[in-house]
Amino acid sequence: MGSNPEKRARFNFVSIALPLRSNALSFLYLFCNLSPMIDFDSLKSEKGLILAVVQDQLSREVLMCAYMNREALEKTVETGIAHFWSRSRQQLWRKGETSGHVQKVKEIRVDCDMDSLLLLVEQVGGACHMGYRSCFYRNLEGEVVGEKVFEPDEVYKP
């Protein structure tokens, strides 16, 4: 480590891997002219929303797609738990708030066009409200190919 500011900043960053950022670190990144933090303003949102693909970090299964607004991205980064913007309910949505099936975010990637995010997560339970591990549980022939991990009736009680 020594006194190299880049190494020091990077070490500090790694040492608090979750939550993903701290204001002090953003300050270090800015003033040491290191790789800049990409925030919501840097992204190409559409009507204030950006697409987020969610992938299981270990199994590499694509779990779901959803949208984030500024608040959802910031909450996700701050807490390390995936938050999205529900377009149907028009409200902030902490994934798993009803089912407990939260997504612990380990890394966020940005695509070349800056208009999509990829969240690498540890998925508790299943991502899909139908009880499957992944929302992509059927193929184009309508066959179920995904793994069912819970019974929706038991999890979403009236």
Added chain:
Amino acid sequence: MGSNPEKRARFNFVSIALPLRSNALSFLYLFCNLSPMIDFDSLKSEKGLILAVVQDQLSREVLMCAYMNREALEKTVETGIAHFWSRSRQQLWRKGETSGHVQKVKEIRVDCDMDSLLLLVEQVGGACHMGYRSCFYRNLEGEVVGEKVFEPDEVYKP
């Protein structure tokens, strides 16, 4: 099949669906009235477009996101090569038509809400026009974490 035009059209569609599926299975599905083939009309498109996430079938890396219209999905199913609708150029786009970096589609999955597709592909070369294997080659700190597999200047010649 008989003389029902809808059934005949569906059979024709299915009979050219290889390499994605087996004709024998399609036959069974059609005539035993099992899970139907999911086509563009079954999907919840938005302004005629549906989101497609592309994943490398072997490495499980998420390569890119793009949109498909009806023609793009049908061409993809017919040819086994990924086609999309380019929103910026407003035209059908055969992925890799310039670079040769085509995507051989092995399977297509549909999500629970019927509004997103997941394409499992064999990626020739790299998916990203910046030369990376995946378009998601940076993390939220702006660090390059993806693998560069070609030099764009050498591939996209004027």
